[in-house]
Amino acid sequence: MAKGYKDLLAEAEAVVTSVTPAEAAALREDPGVVLVDIRDPRELEREGVIPGAFHAPRGMLEFWIDPESPYHKPVFAEEKTFVFFCAGGLRSLLAAKVAQEMGLKARSMREGFGGWKAAGLPIAEKAARG
Template sequence: MLAEAEEVVISVEGDDMAARYRDADIVMVDIRDPRELEREGMIPGAFHAPRGMLEFWIDAESPYHKPRFAEDRTFVFYCASGWRSLLAARVAQEMGLKARSLRGGFGEWKKAGRPVAEVNRGG
C-alpha cells in the first residue's frame, strides 16, 4: 500500500519545507491524533485535520466540509513518521487536491531542530 502511494504522491523533504512552510501557497496539514499534538507540538501555522475526518473535510458535498480544503493551494500532509500522511496525501490527491507528503514526518522535522509550536487544548 505504501509503495503504491509512493509511486503517485510527491514527497517533500524537511529542508525544502523549512524554507517554505509559511508561504502563502502552502498549507501544512497535521493529520495526527490530538494527543500527539499535545505531547509533541506541531509545525507553526499548520492546519489540524484528524486523519479519521479527512475525506469528509475535503469533500465539498459533505456536511463536515472545511472551506480551507477548497482553496487553490498545495497541501503538505504530515504525521509522526510520514506513513499515514503518505496515504492521506494519496487520498487527497485522488479527491482533486494538490497534495504532497512530508518525508520523515513531524518526527524528523522536530529532530532536525525546526520550528515547533506547542499545542494546549486547555485540558
C-alpha cells in the first residue's frame, strides 16, 4: 500500500531534530545557522518574513541544494546548520528530512512561521513583486 502524508511525516519526525520558534530565534544570532523559509512567495507577501531568513521555495529545494544542479545556490554548500520553516511546520519537516538525506545539517522549526508570529518574534514585510 502507498504511504500517505502522515506516514511521511512520522518518518521525518523520527530522524529530524525540531526546534521551537524561541529556540530558532536564539539560533538566528549564530553565524553557523541559516534559517530557511520554504513558503511560497505569495505567503511571504501576505504574512511577512523572518528578518535575515533565506528564502528557498519548497519546489526548488532539491535543485538548490545539489551542487551538480544548474540551479544550485552557494549558501547550501556552506558548513552550516539549516533550520527550515514553513507556515505551520509540516512542509519544513519533510524538507529538513530531504536536506539531511542530501548531506546537510538540517533542523525543522515546529509550528513554523505561524508559531513564530504567535510568539511575538520579529517579522518584516515582504514587498510584492512587480
